[in-house]
Amino acid sequence: MKKNNYLEGFSKMSREQKLSTMARLADDPQSFTKELKSFRYADDPIQQRFEQFSENILSNYHLPFGIAPNFLIDGKLYHIPMVTEESSVIAAASKAAKFWYKHGGIQTEKISTRKRGHIHFSWYGTPGELEKLYKEFEKKLPSYISELTGNMEKRGGGITEVWLSDQHEELPDYYQIGLSFETVDSMGANFINSVLEKAAELLKTESEKDHPGKLEVIMAILSNYTPGSYVQMKAECAVEALNELDGNTNGAELAEKFHKAIEIADHSVSRAVTNNKGIMNGVDAVVIATGNDFRAIEAGVHAYSVDRGRTTSLSQCEVNGGVFTFRLRIPLALGTVGGLTNLHPLASRALEILGKPSAKELMRIAGAVGLASNFSALHSLITTGIQKGHMKLHLENILMALDVDETMKEKIKARFKNQSVSYSQVKAFIEGEL
Amino acid sequence: MKKNNYLEGFSKMSREQKLSTMARLADDPQSFTKELKSFRYADDPIQQRFEQFSENILSNYHLPFGIAPNFLIDGKLYHIPMVTEESSVIAAASKAAKFWYKHGGIQTEKISTRKRGHIHFSWYGTPGELEKLYKEFEKKLPSYISELTGNMEKRGGGITEVWLSDQHEELPDYYQIGLSFETVDSMGANFINSVLEKAAELLKTESEKDHPGKLEVIMAILSNYTPGSYVQMKAECAVEALNELDGNTNGAELAEKFHKAIEIADHSVSRAVTNNKGIMNGVDAVVIATGNDFRAIEAGVHAYSVDRGRTTSLSQCEVNGGVFTFRLRIPLALGTVGGLTNLHPLASRALEILGKPSAKELMRIAGAVGLASNFSALHSLITTGIQKGHMKLHLENILMALDVDETMKEKIKARFKNQSVSYSQVKAFIEGEL
Numbered sequence: 001m002k003k004n005n006y007l008e009g010f011s012k013m014s015r016e017q018k019l020s021t022m023a024r025l026a027d028d029p030q031s032f033t034k035e036l037k038s039f040r041y042a043d044d045p046i047q048q049r050f051e052q053f054s055e056n057i058l059s060n061y062h063l064p065f066g067i068a069p070n071f072l073i074d075g076k077l078y079h080i081p082m083v084t085e086e087s088s089v090i091a092a093a094s095k096a097a098k099f100w101y102k103h104g105g106i107q108t109e110k111i112s113t114r115k116r117g118h119i120h121f122s123w124y125g126t127p128g129e130l131e132k133l134y135k136e137f138e139k140k141l142p143s144y145i146s147e148l149t150g151n152m153e154k155r156g157g158g159i160t161e162v163w164l165s166d167q168h169e170e171l172p173d174y175y176q177i178g179l180s181f182e183t184v185d186s187m188g189a190n191f192i193n194s195v196l197e198k199a200a201e202l203l204k205t206e207s208e209k210d211h212p213g214k215l216e217v218i219m220a221i222l223s224n225y226t227p228g229s230y231v232q233m234k235a236e237c238a239v240e241a242l243n244e245l246d247g248n249t250n251g252a253e254l255a256e257k258f259h260k261a262i263e264i265a266d267h268s269v270s271r272a273v274t275n276n277k278g279i280m281n282g283v284d285a286v287v288i289a290t291g292n293d294f295r296a297i298e299a300g301v302h303a304y305s306v307d308r309g310r311t312t313s314l315s316q317c318e319v320n321g322g323v324f325t326f327r328l329r330i331p332l333a334l335g336t337v338g339g340l341t342n343l344h345p346l347a348s349r350a351l352e353i354l355g356k357p358s359a360k361e362l363m364r365i366a367g368a369v370g371l372a373s374n375f376s377a378l379h380s381l382i383t384t385g386i387q388k389g390h391m392k393l394h395l396e397n398i399l400m401a402l403d404v405d406e407t408m409k410e411k412i413k414a415r416f417k418n419q420s421v422s423y424s425q426v427k428a429f430i431e432g433e434l
Numbered sequence: 435m436k437k438n439n440y441l442e443g444f445s446k447m448s449r450e451q452k453l454s455t456m457a458r459l460a461d462d463p464q465s466f467t468k469e470l471k472s473f474r475y476a477d478d479p480i481q482q483r484f485e486q487f488s489e490n491i492l493s494n495y496h497l498p499f500g501i502a503p504n505f506l507i508d509g510k511l512y513h514i515p516m517v518t519e520e521s522s523v524i525a526a527a528s529k530a531a532k533f534w535y536k537h538g539g540i541q542t543e544k545i546s547t548r549k550r551g552h553i554h555f556s557w558y559g560t561p562g563e564l565e566k567l568y569k570e571f572e573k574k575l576p577s578y579i580s581e582l583t584g585n586m587e588k589r590g591g592g593i594t595e596v597w598l599s600d601q602h603e604e605l606p607d608y609y610q611i612g613l614s615f616e617t618v619d620s621m622g623a624n625f626i627n628s629v630l631e632k633a634a635e636l637l638k639t640e641s642e643k644d645h646p647g648k649l650e651v652i653m654a655i656l657s658n659y660t661p662g663s664y665v666q667m668k669a670e671c672a673v674e675a676l677n678e679l680d681g682n683t684n685g686a687e688l689a690e691k692f693h694k695a696i697e698i699a700d701h702s703v704s705r706a707v708t709n710n711k712g713i714m715n716g717v718d719a720v721v722i723a724t725g726n727d728f729r730a731i732e733a734g735v736h737a738y739s740v741d742r743g744r745t746t747s748l749s750q751c752e753v754n755g756g757v758f759t760f761r762l763r764i765p766l767a768l769g770t771v772g773g774l775t776n777l778h779p780l781a782s783r784a785l786e787i788l789g790k791p792s793a794k795e796l797m798r799i800a801g802a803v804g805l806a807s808n809f810s811a812l813h814s815l816i817t818t819g820i821q822k823g824h825m826k827l828h829l830e831n832i833l834m835a836l837d838v839d840e841t842m843k844e845k846i847k848a849r850f851k852n853q854s855v856s857y858s859q860v861k862a863f864i865e866g867e868l
Contacts, residue, residue, distance in 0.1 A: 062494035277733035302736030309743030
């Protein structure tokens with residue numbers, strides 16, 4: 001490794017200075033510089049825009065942008081843009097979409113969009129004094145934050161609820177003021193945080209008037225735990241319809257196996273986590289494609305999966321009277337205006353492909369893709385296993401990385417056909433050791 | 435919205451056919467096609483490689499690739515590549531890195547790399563019969579899977595443990611065979627799943643010999659719940675050193691506020707989820723930059739945060755005898771060979787910038803970035819609030835989207851200085867309504 005020094009004033013360097021500084025760490029600085037530059041977008045104003053999304057930017061990381069076609073959701077057809085680096089995710093979602101298209105599609109059962117944030121504070125006076133202070137705060141709040149809320153209210157959103165929560169018995173001196181928000185088609189993080197910080201300012205000012213030193217605001221921030229902003233999707237068919245998924249299996253048996261697989265995920269944390277990961281493979285691919293924040297969604301979804309004190313399955317399966325029902329309920333707080341949705345050209349294009357949906361419509365779409373991803377993954381797992389499909393793709397990837405000629409490729413494919421394979425095995429085979 | 439038809443055989447279309455099919459959904463098909471194409475990588479063989487990562491690929495989604503410099507981790511200096519679309523994430527990580535560089539850096543306290551997978555099955559015989567069958571299975575397993583494990587063993591990895599887990603009292607007829615794995619520098623998902631599916635095949639064959647019809651394999655798959663593959667990072671300084679973070683605050687007071695903020699996150703699910711989201715802002719940016727799977731990491735991390743029956747803070751803060759200690763323990767299963775690490779040119783470059791680390795070293799790096807992200811986010815939250823910094827960046831983004839001239843830009847900046855701002859407010863201001 002090259003000598004690695006402390007870099008004074010790195011953030012103030014020009015982009016090219018930053019790049020050449022990093023190139024010094026590379027084996028071949030020239031090819032490093034050339035390659036990093038080659039990933040920049042050719043149109044410079046757009047590239048500059050990407051560089052303002054974040055800090056100290058050298059180039060762009062490319063993730064494949066693909067389409068899962070033929071999703072029938074609430075009777076409407078969608079071809080869904082997905083951004084993922086994981087093989088099989090788009091293929092699996094598409095396969096499930098095709099099956100459910102023939103069986104009535106995927107439906108929304110419930111949807112809600114209530115977001116929340118809190119002022120977290122310590123209070124050293126009596127609960128009675130705080131109650132009085134809170135009443136004053138509540139009365140003054142609307143006018144105090146009207147400059148922030150005016151436009152949101154015009155669009156049909158705003159603050160929907162305010163409450164005081166006394167938690168000092170569990171954590172000494174600790175109280176919350178909670179606020180509920182409706183942010184219409186924006187994700188609303190900046191709006192919510194601005195309102196909360198301004199509200200915290202009012203709370204502090206009010207307390208200083210009558211109770212100097214008795215109140216300390218710790219912080220004011222939205223919560224990514226959004227159990228009140230969720231979507232519940234359902235897909236349903238006759239048990240015999242599952243025969244169509246593959247030739248070998250009896251629909252009733254397959255339905256029972258789906259049911260058992262979900263029961264296991266509901267019972268075993270080890271399985272629940274991976275079951276839910278498979279759901280998020282699909283959800284995140286839509287979240288990224290449409291310019292939303294996948295860390296926020298991931299945090300909210302996994303916290304929501306906690307039930308009976310542990311992680312459980314987010315999807316549910318019922319087999320009842322010859323009917324197979326597959327359900328997914330997940331919290332989602334998505335936006336279709338503001339943030340990257342306007343700024344990233346491909347996020348805008350993704351929304352265009354989807355017919356410029358509202359935030360609620362995008363929640364249904366992401367929820368449907370989550371359901372479809374889980375349905376296909378489970379189907380593979382309970383029948384052939386996931387490795388058969390993966391291995392074919394995996395072998396292709398290995399061949400790409402090894403850069404061998406066509407004749408050798410064919411030999412390798414014949415040798416490892418229908419078989420598990422690793423990079424080192426293929427390498428050993430090429431070198432005549434296997 | 436344009437007419438949207440069911441697309442028969444979409445996956446079999448050529449890339450250009452797929453693109454023109456999607457372009458029909460756009461307002462202006464020609465500009466849509468041109469823009470989608472403009473995001474493809476200029477070097478066609480590399481572009482083809484991206485298109486083999488996933489399915490039905492039209493183009494690439496660009497995410498900014500930047501650097502958080504000056505991380506001192508276990509006495510070694512790193513400049514860390516991060517891929518994120520969220521503003522402030524890289525700046526915040528860099529700010530914390532700079533502070534901790536001056537105070538001994540960030541240290542690894544504990545690290546472990548045990549991964550697990552399971553054969554999930556139903557057993558309809560007696561527990562005694564299963565015990566005997568399991569013994570037979572365990573004896574035959576090593577030779578049955580030797581073709582798969584040989585190379586991993588040469589590299590120092592392989593299966594480290596096998597066990598039978600009887601869970602039929604909680605879920606009728608349900609049992610697991612668990613396997614522990616060491617996968618050295620690869621993430622190992624394909625290796626683990628291949629071994630598990632092959633082991634399930636052996637289990638089925640063995641059971642059919644003496645107990646036909648008594649055993650049904652439901653599925654065999656790795657678990658993304660990896661409490662045995664984790665890293666625990668620590669940063670420590672004298673309480674007074676915190677004075678350096680900003681001029682206005684007393685170090686001891688700031689330390690107490692950090693402590694209180696973490697206590698709140700540990701107590702309140704609403705706050706815990708967002709606290710942990712902030713950690714993952716940093717962790718995921720490293721995970722993506724180095725070609726790892728962020729859905730797997732997210733699922734494992736959030737499940738691990740469940741304690742006392744609910745989501746709690748993954749970071750911890752102690753203030754003791756004038757010493758401030760900040761800790762983060764998270765499960766991570768990362769690879770630095772195999773998968774995208776070899777195939778995505780920028781993932782390879784990211785690993786090169788990091789000095790081609792081992793998987794364990796990358797775990798320390800990602801853990802340190804998680805700790806730094808959380809430390810900086812909390813510092814902002816408990817002092818000025820996060821909106822001040824965000825709003826400056828947010829206003830820049832709004833100005834980009836609105837495409838106004840320099841004179842108007844300056845007017846807007848003056849009007850909204852040090853103030854919360856929304857897209858619609860700026861628009862109203864431009865149109866003379868504010």
